[in-house]
Amino acid sequence: MAKARASLRNVEHVDVHEDDLKEEDAEETLDESMDPLEESGHTVNSSDEEVEDAVQEDMARFEETFEGINKRFRLINRIGEGTFSTVYKAEDLEYNQYDNSWDIDERENRKWSSPARRQRPSRRPHYVAIKKIYVTSSPIRIFNELELLYDLRDSDSVCPLITAFRHTDQVVAVLPYFQHSDFRDYYRDMEVSEMRLYFRSLLTALRSVHAKKIIHRDVKPTNFLYNPAQSRGVLVDFGLAEREGTDWHHCPCHLSDEDRRYKAAHSVYAQTQQSGHNITSYPKSDTRSSRRANRAGTRGFRAPEVLLKCTQQTCSLDMWSVGVILLTMLSRRFPFFHSADDIDALLEITTIVGRKKMRETSILHGQVFETNIPSYSESGHTLEKIILWCTGRTGEKTQPKKELDEDEKEAVQFLYRLLECNPAKRITADEALRHPFITKGFEDNEMDEDMVDLIEA
Structure with a gap:
């Protein structure tokens, strides 16, 4: 379609020279989108x-x-x-x-037009x-x-x-x-029932993208143009997207558990530990080459495997970004994560998942995570507690304990599947569309349409 129309308009095709390809492959670039707040400020509808x-x-x-x-x-x-x-x-x-x-x-408009009008060119x-x-x-x-x-x-x-x-x-x-609305204008007022429809539309897009083994790499509110009135949105901006498997190199996360344990036990870090050195010490002569991996994306929406420089990234990293959007809606805070660099970003995630989970996640990708900051707990905090705190429902200790309502609890269960640190265990877009949190929204919407049909009848 696009190629056909381009040729009809007699325009030049985009040429890519072989020299440019080689030069690009030789460079290591960090493709980072604009800060979420700055970017939203530049959006007009x-x-x-x-x-x-x-x-x-x-x-x-x-x-x-x-x-x-x-x-x-x-x-x-x-x-x-x-x-x-x-x-x-x-x-x-x-x-x-x-x-x-x-x-x-235009298809929708012509559907309700007379046969004679359908033959005439559109004047609007x-x-x-x-x-x-x-x-x-x-x-x-x-x-x-x-x-x-x-x-x-x-x-x-x-x-x-x-x-x-x-x-x-x-x-x-x-x-x-x-036509769409600015995310900042509606996310604080969204009911859980409306969130179901929002994510059904977003996940439908990602299911199509991931089915073709394409990673979007920059899923965020400003790249999903949503119209609340129509409960419909479109995924845009594939400037950072890539095909899964592009420039892949071996990463321990794709090994079996047994092979990964063996590799960890014989690593430079393990040898340093066995020698009795302090955990923060470094080998005197490290001959290993530095790890290079694609870290493209937007601050606050990057998955742990991106921050840890996984060299075999998959479509699952987009699902983490979907989880950050849901967490933003439930907590009524945008942006939820707002780090200055990758280290701060890892620490922000550690605040939630805890040091133990972050150490496990780092080892999964052949990395070591250590922090001596006392405010980070070993087990982290539950998402329920974080959402209650962000929405001002923690209350006084003398008052009755406040809890999430049933719809919010269902949303949080879905959120845990999205914000899974291990990409292999993270829910896929296809699985997410079959999750009760999404299917319930589909059922509710069908009931509303049935009621409209009854009224019109």
């Missing part, structure tokens, strides 16, 4: 309000530098600004000249999102994102690629425009 002068100037520069873009699209507003790209809302001026099977809203304005990818992005990154979007073109709840253009060194991707 309304073109009706007055466009700021700075945005007008930005769009004017874009039209000047990208020849012919204003003949195909009318730029309306800047609706997103991230680390690697800027997104604009625009009207598609050539909408009726092409096949637009990607347009869900049609909007798209134009993603301007910064020229500082490497060719392989741009090619990878467009290729993955094309592969996911028919996936449920995933934003499809309409087409892509290139002018000199500037590349833009044209995507559908989806």
Whole structure:
């Protein structure tokens, strides 16, 4: 679909040169998205309000530098600004000249139109999102994102690629425009019943993505455009996504328990321990090469295996990010984790899971975790206690003990499956969609639709 439309519009394809591929492979890069709070502040979901002068100037520069873009699209507003790209809302001026099977809203409108009207071209304005990818992005990154979007073109709840253009060194991707609400405007007021619908939509998207062995790597609220009124959302921004197995190297987490124990018992750390040295000491001459692993993502949403530099990361790391979103909603705190670096991030997780669990998780990936900070307990804290504390329900010691309601308890049980430190034991997107926390929301929604049908009848 995307390739067909691109050829119809007679535009240049994105070329990736072999030299660029080799250069990129030789580098170790840390791809980190913008801070969640800063990023949310750059998200706009309304073109009706007055466009700021700075945005007008930005769009004017874009039209000047990208020849012919204003003949195909009318730029309306800047609706997103991230680390690697800027997104604009625009009207598609050539909408009726092409096949637009990607347009869900148009399909719904035509479903209820008369046969004669369906044959006529649509006269209402049609909007798209134009993603301007910064020229500082490497060719392989741009090619990878467009290729993955094309592969996911028919996936449920995933934003499809309409087409892509290139002018000199500037590349833009044209995507559908989806009406959505800012996460900060609704997450504090969400009932558990509404959370069920939110995560059903998000997990539907991830099931499609993971079925193709693609890791999104940057699952977070600003990358899931959700419309509470329709209980529908779409997963966007595959700029950091990769295929599972890309640049894999051996990691102990994929060994059997017996082999892992043997390896740990014969490790440099074990030998240091046996020699009677202090646990914080280092070998005099360490000939081991440094560990390099993909740590792309956003602070606060990275899974433990990413922070511990696992070299065989899987789609399960996206499920940890889903858990962080659910924890954010239940605790009414955004962002929940807000660390400055990977070490702080590990310590934040340790506060919850405890030192014992973090040591086990580190050994799983062939790493050693030690801390002498006395405030970190051995067993950590339960998620129930953390949510009660965050929502101000711990109360006075003399008052009756407050507990989560039944819906919250069910949500927490689901949350434990998501925030499982061992990626092999973490729930998958397909399993999550069959979990009672999600299926109950589906049943409740079906009952509501049945009631509407009865009323209309």
